[in-house]
Amino acid sequence: MKPHPAIPIAGFLAVLAWLAAPATGLRAQDVLHLKTGQTVPCAIEAVTDNIVTFRLPGMAKNAPPRSAKMEAVEFIEFAPLPGEAKVLADPAKAPPETLEKLWTDKSRLLGRPRSNAGALGVLHARALLRGDDPLFWQRAIVICDRVRERDWDEKVRHDARETRVQALIRLERFDEARKEVAALIAETDDPGLTISLDHALARADLRKLIALQAENPRWEEDDFVRPERNRLYHEAVDRFLRPFLFHGTRETEAARGLLDAAEAHAVAGNEAERRAVLADLLAIYPNTEAAAAARGQTDPSQTKTNPTDEAPKN
Template sequence: MPHLAFAALLGLTSLHAQDVLHLQDGRKLRGKVQRLASQSIAMLEVLPGGRGSAQRDIPPDQVAFIDFAPLPGEAEALADPANAAMEKRLLELWQEKSVNLRWPSNNAGLIGLTLAGQSMKSGDPLLIERAFRIYSLIEKEDWDEKRRDEAKRGRLRCLIQLKRIDEAIAEAQKLAESDEEPGLLLEAGLVLAQADFERLKIFEKDHPRWMEDDELAAARTKLYHQTLDQFLQAPLFHGSMEDKAAESLWGAVQVHLFAKENRAALDRARDLLQLYPKTSQAAEARKLLPSETPAPSPDQ
């Protein structure tokens, strides 16, 4: 019976996708990674030619990176995160894989970013708090620099949605002063604009008759123009980054609508349709201009 159980286990391992350890010397070991630790990597290696399997303990400094086999339901969950069942599976995958964030080439960070992005869309403060924790962990521990940068941007967006405005402003200012990566600089500027927009809303809520007081009117006007200018910086200076430029221009539309400047809002919506017609923000702008179609962009 022990031999039959072993054979069944080996057959199961062979039928499913295998983890692949890429060693520093160019060799590859295939099988199932059982444990990742700073002292050793435990692996049940499937021997070449179907000759059985062997338990291996490999020092991490001998491993260049690992191709981790996808877990059941992983591809489906990543492909359709808006599906409630798939979102639940993403959470399960994140809970299982996040402990290995620092190991190349683990895709735990991708799973976390997908789950956090979906949580952000919900508008539920509890889910946004969860997204904040996920982004924070990825920013700190993921082996992939691009995912760490994306997590940093996501964490800043969470602060805005959670109304932690002072924190968002402080972090965005620090980022704008210290980072030279264009995408992060643009994100910092957008976060500052969003934070100022929230401050503008709070100001008018706290001072509903601001227009009747010269000092309040001056303070409100200064904050209004500061907010609008920051939203318009990205379309002016970072137009090649279409998604963020469109998001910024849509922010300007929202500021105009908030200020009851409908004509200006429609003008910015037309700019958005003309400059970035394929973005999700253009689809929103089109709802304000249902009878209009975007003019061809200069490169079309």
């Protein structure tokens, strides 16, 4: 059925004014917010940059939908889709298929002012990154690219860029990740992305170290393998330690870095260093998950900590 042709603005506004409902406590429909300040509850059928097509409450099913020019509309308040509220309440627990459906259904609204399509897209991308399939991570990049290009909300666009970096890190596309992190850092003080990138690079080095030592079990005797082995080991540890040394109050990341450094020392067979970083972890970040994981891995009395630990504190 063809939509009713757009009526002139003045007439349209008169109609809408007649239809405009007073604010009610419950809302289950989309709402057009006009530039006049009036609101029109309706069910949006389609929206473009120029025109919005909608059905009014109580309209007969076979009645043609109404339409209006977007120039009269301040913004559209879109009703949540089924399940959307629950997802938004706790995105980390939302099933991936739910997020996918929400994104699929809402992505057509990407870029519409006040639409949360972009935010849902970012949540969906993050859920994809929690999986183990590199194809999912690739898909996350595609979604983030759309959101960062088109969403109306600067914060959501920023979130999309950050999530994209996380996807690049997972895919070990480190050079690209580095460039994007550098660009993001220029815009924000938050070192979170740099820490993520450094951590991923360090884990990659650690994996290479493990593989190299497995391939070269007598690497100490090999004058040509030894330098590469030492480089991987030291660079991994240096990177793991960076959150602790330079962002020490970001306790979760710093503690994780110390635990990972201990793992690297263990891989390298450096027991003294391993005990030392575990001692630091337990002393400085005792209440973190990393410390809980580390407990029992070391006997701190064998490691230099505070020489006066046994002495009266004050």
